[in-house]
Amino acid sequence: MPSPTKSSSTTRQQGQQAESLAQHHLQQRGLRFITRNYRCKAGEIDLIMADRDSVVFIEVRLRNNPRFGSGAESVDQRKQRKLTATALHYLQRHPDQAKRPARFDVVAISMQQNQADIQWIENAF
Numbered sequence: 579m580p581s582p583t584k585s586s587s588t589t590r591q592q593g594q595q596a597e598s599l600a601q602h603h604l605q606q607r608g609l610r611f612i613t614r615n616y617r618c619k620a621g622e623i624d625l626i627m628a629d630r631d632s633v634v635f636i637e638v639r640l641r642n643n644p645r646f647g648s649g650a651e652s653v654d655q656r657k658q659r660k661l662t663a664t665a666l667h668y669l670q671r672h673p674d675q676a677k678r679p680a681r682f683d684v685v686a687i688s689m690q691q692n693q694a695d696i697q698w699i700e701n702a703f
Contacts, residue, residue, distance in 0.1 A: 596640040600685040620663035632679045635665045641688045
């Protein structure tokens with residue numbers, strides 16, 4: 579992984595790789611893919627998946643350096659509000675999905691010696 583002075587395109591590539599890794603990890607555990615990188619004025623949701631009858635809004639966080647805390651710790655109240663507002667936007671535009679239970683999960687990925695440690699937190703908030 580590049581140093582902290584990485585370019586925004588490298589950061590974007592790392593984010594896309596982390597999202598792919600998270601999506602694969604969750605699909606291996608039975609979740610079904612709905613969409614990726616859902617954007618609106620309120621913000622962005624990295625992954626939207628289905629878990630049995632529930633729609634799951636997933637925030638993926640990648641950390642290359644544990645000095646700054648875990649990825650899960652970085653999903654603060656401000657970020658939670660943005661995710662909630664974006665999820666409401668999605669549900670308003672997909673009324674068939676709005677009839678289902680919903681939850682917010684976080685997938686925190688930390689890289690150590692080119693190995694990914696994946697932590698899936700269901701019902702994170």
